[in-house]
Amino acid sequence: MEKKIKLALCWHMHQPHYRDGLDDIYRLPWVYLHAIKDYADMAAHLEACPQARVVVNFAPVLLEQISDYAGQMRAFLAEGAIMRDPLLNLVAGASPVPAEPEARAEIIRACQRAYAPTMIDRYAPFRTLVDIAREQYSAGELDTVRVSYLSRQFFVDLLVWYHLSWMGASLRQKDFRVTRLLARKNNYTAVDQQLLVEVMADTLEGIIPRYRALQQRGQIELSLTPYGHPIVPLLLDFAAMQPSQPAAPPPQSPAYPGGEARARWHVERGLEVFEQHFGHRPKGVWLSEGGVSSAALGLLDEFGFDWTASGEGVWRASCELSRISPQDLEHKKLLYRPLSHPPRHCALFFRDDGLSDLIGFHYKSWRAEDAVNDFCHHLENIRQFLRDEPGEQVVTVILDGENAWEYYPDNAYAFLSTLYRRLAEHPRIELVTFSEALAACGGQALRELSQLRAGSWVYGSFSTWIGDKDKNDAWDLLAEAKTCYDRVMESGLLSQEKSAKAAEQLAICEGSDWFWWFGDYNPADSVRDFDQLFRRHLIRLYQLLEKIPPQKLKNPLSHGGGGPSDNAGTMRRNG
Template sequence: MQENKLKVVLCWHMHQPHYRDGEDGIYRLPWVYLHALKDYTDMVWHLEKQPAAKAVVNFAPVLLEQLDDYQAQIQAWLDEGSLMSDPLLNWVSGAQAIPEDAEQRIAIAEACQKAHAPTIINVFPAFRELVDLLNESKLLDEPNQTLITYLNSQFFTDLLVWYHLAWMGVSLRQDDSRIQTLMFKKRNFSAEDQRLLMQIMADAISGIIPRYKALQDSGQVELSMTPYGHPIVPLLLDFDSLLEAMPNAPMPSYPQYPGGRERAHWHMKKGLEVFEHYFGRKPGGVWLSEGAISNDAIALLDEYKIKWSASGEGVWRHSCEKSHINEHDLNSKKALYRPMRPVGKECSLFFRDDGLSDLIGFQYKDWRAEDAANDFANHLTNIANFVCKDGQSHTVSVILDGENAWEYYPDNAYHFLIELYSVLSDHSHVELTTFSEALQSGVKPIPLPEIQAGSWVYGSFSTWMGDPDKNVGWDRLIEAKQAYDKKVASGQLTAQQQKQATEQLAICEGSDWFWWFGGYNPADSVSDFDLLFRSHLRKLYQILDEPPPVNLETPISFGGGEMENSGTMRRN
């Protein structure tokens, strides 16, 4: 057995943006609770079942708060009959009756098809029959839309129940006999069945955070965080960081984000507060939103004594070239498998192996699970044979979304993840570990003289700034921030108003709005996020008791492209 094993860190990033409408508090998209049922439950279950496996799980604090909110709202409905802030939940639970008008029925029918059909709809014949009745009869086509009112309410109840059953994680379907009972019934779900479904969801969602905390406390999993609202920290600190990788990129109308350093500190402090509230300790590491780093951003982490952060292979390559790292170690990627420490800083940096991460994110979904896991292990064996000869400890960082890839795998990647954890836990050349443990066990960071600012996507900030639509989004945000600064300086806000405004501003500063702006994204998704962003900005003005500007009535972006996966993954 090889003594100097290759250390491998699997880092799963759990993130959903703030989906509650700024003005009426309604959840406009259901992805927090649906991914909770399907992915956050399955991902923790796999680790519980294979205690020899280790991983890092990164949570965005704004996701943790929404998970808590959903659990509380569902439980309040079960206990007191209180309406929930998500229309889909009110309909599936029976808290609100199935509407009679065609427009709302069409909204239900369309919402219940938002899933990757081959793996979530087609595998359940009873669910597929309901969807086929809608589509083969062309009831959703514009000339026939009034015909949808001829379907009885039971049809829509069954459709809603099946949509939620289909989003249940494989671990829940295996372990919870109540789900199997509902699936076996197939149709004509009663009010009692609907209530049972809601109890299942409440139980599942309420267990997520405690289960991950238990794995943290046992030492099997390292939990880390992203700054509170998931902002692009280097851009808050300095718009000029955009130009380091894209020197000719168009800039927003304003030269800098006003008070950006103060805001970056706020997101860090608030994030730490939320993380410690749920997990009982300060995290050792911070995955800056989208792996977006810069020299100033790492200096910020040093102020909070954060031990590690991480980014993508593009940032690694650009920074190595700028720092004149040994050309052989760069071209062979040998230097990718050692953490780096920026000169004059304390925080160590790990860098994502894009090829290995993208194999999981995009390729292995079409492979047999055993073949995929063995292929991945073979890649690691080859890396180990190459880099572990020098007596140094090396670490491979595999970093990707913890929720978005699995929808495209059979059975939510159930078989693949079992094989992956099993093969890697018992691999003669590989040791699964965490970033903090790697540093503690003697992995020595390479000094890095220069950081070239960028993110895990293309090694630049092009996904969030430099496009005309994205720049308009920044202009609208900056105008709102200027109104916020002016009102705070006037002393006219109460302490409660200022707290509300500050938290609302944090939502507006999130990265997701800018991610979706641009012509290369699907029009429906762009519209959803465009509406939410402008609603959040209007809410900020309302809290400030200022009239929202007229330009917030105009869409920022229309989209029109296609994404390879419907989630927020992007191939490097």
């Protein structure tokens, strides 16, 4: 029988903590918008192709926010309760359309936060509304008189269309309520606004049960990321940056205080949240951003995880340090095997950056059939090259499960449905989960990496999160806050309830996303949003500790201002 090449597809679902630490308001709407577009569609594709098998990774902080939004929407529908998201309240009619020019300008800005070629231009009524909105500006400045003449109905329609543009293909095709709203085109009523919130509430309430059902059917393997999405190797040791960034300056703080205990807290809390939502303990973990080190694997061993994964850059550097023979590195032969790093027990899978980036960045402009043919052709070539190699091989493709699809036509509906169908039916390709790939090894000893160079899936380094002035300044602010936290905890002056809240608030501050966005190369608007949220989260931490926040937390850390970037800066390509 002809040997098949195994393919492990892993979709990572993650959004940072967007709820403001000071007023409990969601400052950015990406959790519920990605839920109605991407988390719903990704489940629908799998439900439509029962033969497909993939790994789906959820960040616990995302699971909590999905549940929170679902509860808020249901309370609004049942009791008229105001929700904690300004944009959501506006589209629901819970908040009136404001009269103030600047508040109206903010609605106009918010309703253009989408990729225009696929999400605005495809809908003529929405395109017309956006064109009218842009006419309220002259030489880049808001005409306050002109915008004041726009009717309330204009803003209601703009808000409704913005949310309709975020509806996933599965909802547009199968939910009659969405079809009805799309067909109306304009002059949306309060009844229509209520209907839109019903669709979103039903969708968000269904996300977790749908993925749980897919897991129970054996179609997907669910894995997790540590709770707040921290870069675990950097929590453990700032020196983890040095092997891949020898010339980059580290933060002034010599280390993150008590980082090992905090890394352990994130794993423990992440497991707790995961089990609350899915009812079982996962076998694998995608450490935030694929960030690995020997010490991080040691932590995973403590919790009995079977596998983790990282990027091709980490694989290559580790192979070179481990003096792997050139024959095994030729054409990336050893990339396509699960590996071990003694004395650690947790197995390592490594991402094929080229194949992953084809999906993440390149195929968006291809015809779906051509893209899938090309992808399968690459896999066939790998299979052919490895056909005489002993043991089990597996090709690993890992990427975000939400950020790529808006750049495809129709939220990648044609591409993903064709991809799943073709892979599931292919006579020489076998879709597997990471646990299945390990089981196929039959208990045989894995090839070893004697050295594991610390790094992430982005460039094989931690340069996206540390080593730049703005990023280092953020680490120093965080380390200063952690030192204060430690002193207060040691004093025993806080109640048990307040101590628990402070520990969770600290976890939010330790998330990787704040550091991702700091730097001149990122879009200024996004840098401003994340900079402000980070500093406000730190201020809230000091408040919970009953300490006065440092004055410097009022000053912006980073300004951004870089030119256009891939997928609005939400993803990084390695090729």
